[in-house]
Amino acid sequence: MPNRKQITLRTLADHLGLTVHTVSKALRGLPGMSEQTRKEVIDLAMKLGYRTKNQEQGMAVEHIPIYSSKSRRFAFIVPNTGMVYIHQSLYEGIQSRLAEFGHKLEMLFAPSDAVSDEAFNEWADKYSLLFTDGLFLTPMITAKTEEKLLSLPLPKVLLNYPPPAAQVDSVMWDVSSAVHQSVQYLLSRGHRRILYIGDIHLHRGFRLRWQAFREAMATAGLTVDEEHHLTDTGSPDTYTLKLTRMLERIKPTAIIAGIDHDLSWVYYGCSLIGRKIPVDYSIVGLEHSPNIRISDLTRPILPIKEVGFRGADRMLWRLANPNLPFEHIRLQGGFYDGATVLPL
Incomplete structure (x- = not known):
């Protein structure tokens, strides 16, 4: 090189x-x-x-150190349930940025929710967590474990939506804007009976998606009754039954699949009642990863790797500015006009 x-x-x-x-x-x-x-x-x-001159000038304005004589070590914490595409993309974004400055990134699996405070401290000691220069905390870490990690006396960047009043910097892709983009896109093609599908209880980001859907529909003068949308999960059989009954009862013209793993269930449910996408139902999916089975899915583009890149900048900024207020940054992506939405 x-x-x-x-x-x-x-x-x-x-x-x-x-x-x-x-x-x-x-x-x-x-x-x-x-x-x-x-x-x-x-x-x-x-x-x-x-880096362009403008980029270097921008980093100087934000007090992000461009050159460092010291190689720093950071920890990238992922859920103990394992990595998914989100974490891989975030890791690549952070690592590529930190490598520019000669810094190192170490991946660690968070302890389970059930561990005691003593076991948590043993885990932190095992990986010399308090001797790192900072922590990157990823989505899907359980609330109790996240709370313990946030309490550690270290610089932290939360790659997630922050809990209320959390004393931490955060960087995240803007799912609220993504949902607004999706609703506006469907409305522009004549769809007004839009069914939202996706759990709204499991994670903070899931609740934000539902809230954004309601706001976007209200802006268009459309009311949203939660009973007319599929907002909880269950066993596969129960979920499929709820979905097919809702499709036949509500008779939507379009669907927003708010969580990526629901998309395959939507296609399966449609097949059970002899319906097809996009002929019978147009669909927009909030996908975190490329869908090899539905390569031309209409969707908002979630800038996941870019969040990692920006999160690394935020960490370096925090190290250089330890006494400035915490900041919460959301990155908005574009919109992909695929083949799964037909105009009415």
């Missing part, structure tokens, strides 16, 4: 077979290329550690 000081626009252009002008426009956010090309340019710039 070339020395970071030797990386220029020409280096990036030669790697990608593009003109210097195109690379420059991509990094400055200017139009004139496909989003895929722009992504390739930005990804390579991140990988090779290239």
